[in-house]
Amino acid sequence: MNCFNHTSISATGICKHCNKGICHQCATDTGDGLACTETCVETVQALNKLIDRNRKTVSAQHKNAYLSPIFLGGMGAIFLIYGLSGVQNAPLPIAMGIGFLIFALLYAAKVKSWLG
Ligand SMILES: [Zn+2]
Ligand SMILES: [Zn+2]
Structure with a gap:
């Protein structure tokens, strides 16, 4: 050319x-x-x-997308620590904690798939 x-x-x-x-x-x-x-x-x-x-x-936006699962994971950890601390022998905080953690992991996986 x-x-x-x-x-x-x-x-x-x-x-x-x-x-x-x-x-x-x-x-x-x-x-x-x-x-x-x-x-x-x-x-x-x-x-x-x-x-x-x-x-x-x-x-x-990619950075912000991870804020929600991080927040959910943090909530899950707080519930779990509270439930496992033995201060109150209630299964509900443990169940809530596990639920939040699972949701956080699913959310993080979803965010990861969005970002490619
Ligand atoms: Zn020329
Ligand atoms: Zn030109």
């Missing part, structure tokens, strides 16, 4: 936006991919920013 602007020069890269072949002279390095014209540089940079922002938002 030759440069879109200089048909006699072979292309050294491809514009990330319009996928035209471009030579070293025409290519502008956006930091994450090459672009040909000024318009393409702006578009690629805007696109990169958007992808970057999405990636950050998604990873923040």
Whole structure:
């Protein structure tokens, strides 16, 4: 493939936006991919920013997704410790604790499958 602007020069890269072949002279390095014209540089940079922002938002959501199972697991542990401490010989806190822990594990497995 030759440069879109200089048909006699072979292309050294491809514009990330319009996928035209471009030579070293025409290519502008956006930091994450090459672009040909000024318009393409702006578009690629805007696109990169958007992808970057999405990636950050998604990873923040991933972190929050584990808060619920962690909370449930904590609740389960508190019930279990309370039930097993012998302060009150009641099977209910132990059953609640086990229930919460199972639910927390199922929830965590679900979150893990969401996140891939
Ligand atoms: Zn372009
Ligand atoms: Zn060129």
